Amino acid sequence: MINIQSLTFSYRKNKPLFQNLNLRLEAGHVYGLLGKNGAGKSTLLKQIAGLIFPDQGFCEVNGHISAKRQPSFLQDIFLVPEEFYLPGIKVQTYVSIYAPFYPNFDHNTFFAYLKEFNIPDGQNLTEMSYGQKKKVLISFALATNTKVLIMDEPTNGLDIPSKSQFRKLIASALSDDKCIIISTHQVRDLDNLIDSIVIIDNHQIVFKEDVQTVTDKLSFKTVNRLEDIGTVLFADSSIKGHHVITPNNGYDHSKVDMELLFNAVLTNQKPIQEIFN
Numbered sequence: 001m002i003n004i005q006s007l008t009f010s011y012r013k014n015k016p017l018f019q020n021l022n023l024r025l026e027a028g029h030v031y032g033l034l035g036k037n038g039a040g041k042s043t044l045l046k047q048i049a050g051l052i053f054p055d056q057g058f059c060e061v062n063g064h065i066s067a068k069r070q071p072s073f074l075q076d077i078f079l080v081p082e083e084f085y086l087p088g089i090k091v092q093t094y095v096s097i098y099a100p101f102y103p104n105f106d107h108n109t110f111f112a113y114l115k116e117f118n119i120p121d122g123q124n125l126t127e128m129s130y131g132q133k134k135k136v137l138i139s140f141a142l143a144t145n146t147k148v149l150i151m152d153e154p155t156n157g158l159d160i161p162s163k164s165q166f167r168k169l170i171a172s173a174l175s176d177d178k179c180i181i182i183s184t185h186q187v188r189d190l191d192n193l194i195d196s197i198v199i200i201d202n203h204q205i206v207f208k209e210d211v212q213t214v215t216d217k218l219s220f221k222t223v224n225r226l227e228d229i230g231t232v233l234f235a236d237s238s239i240k241g242h243h244v245i246t247p248n249n250g251y252d253h254s255k256v257d258m259e260l261l262f263n264a265v266l267t268n269q270k271p272i273q274e275i276f277n
């Protein structure tokens, strides 16, 4: 569904952010895009959405080259940016202006999502807090029914109950023909929602695996003594003990600790990659 090939891009001369970056994303998945500050997550999402253009290579979405920004491409992709501006108008007016750009927009679902988030639909957007505006934008994004839905740090600014509502809404919106990409630092917010993990680092995609494959090949556990277990691929200690990643012997069914996996991939990349190759 999304095919990025040999993407090279820099904001400033001689400082490439991406160098021959390749990535394929399929429909029917919720991808979690992880990376350090400044790794290029937002930039990559903007490249996919056709908001900025490659220096070399291309991003192709459903057969359309993003940079060409054809109407048939734009009506089937929606990006919820990390920072956004909403005009000072009522929610209903906002919908009547912007929904027509999306032929599959579902008004009933939009107002149902707003209700789920406790946002009164008669309110003016200028009278809303940042979190409330974000809920309007997320509801709008989901109601567009676009094949590709991209969200940059969507849970930033959401209160604790809204985070679980958000997970519920995304899970219910996913279908076999949709691809959802979420960039986040708040991996715990998206636990149980993300089914594939993509990590960007050092101008490249350094890890891309579905959660099932990760748990088939790796075990995540907490132990008191590192000496008691065999090969340790990565360990992080806390007062609760040593949180470790070990190769899975084939019998373990542990839950992925995304934070631990992220730190492991960034600090001990080669042995982890070898397990997946």
Ligand SMILES: Nc1ncnc2c1ncn2[C@@H]1O[C@H](COP(=O)(O)OP(=O)(O)OP(=O)(O)O)[C@@H](O)[C@H]1O
Binding pocket: 011, 012, 017, 035, 036, 037, 038, 039, 040, 041, 042, 043, 044
């Ligand atoms: N408009 C711009 N002009 C010049 N440089 C930019 C611009 N936007 C981003 N950058 C630079 O590109 C790099 C990647 O930025 P980007 O926002 O894509 O990273 P990120 O992974 O989303 O970071 P964060 O986790 O902090 O949100 C950073 O070094 C940033 O300073």
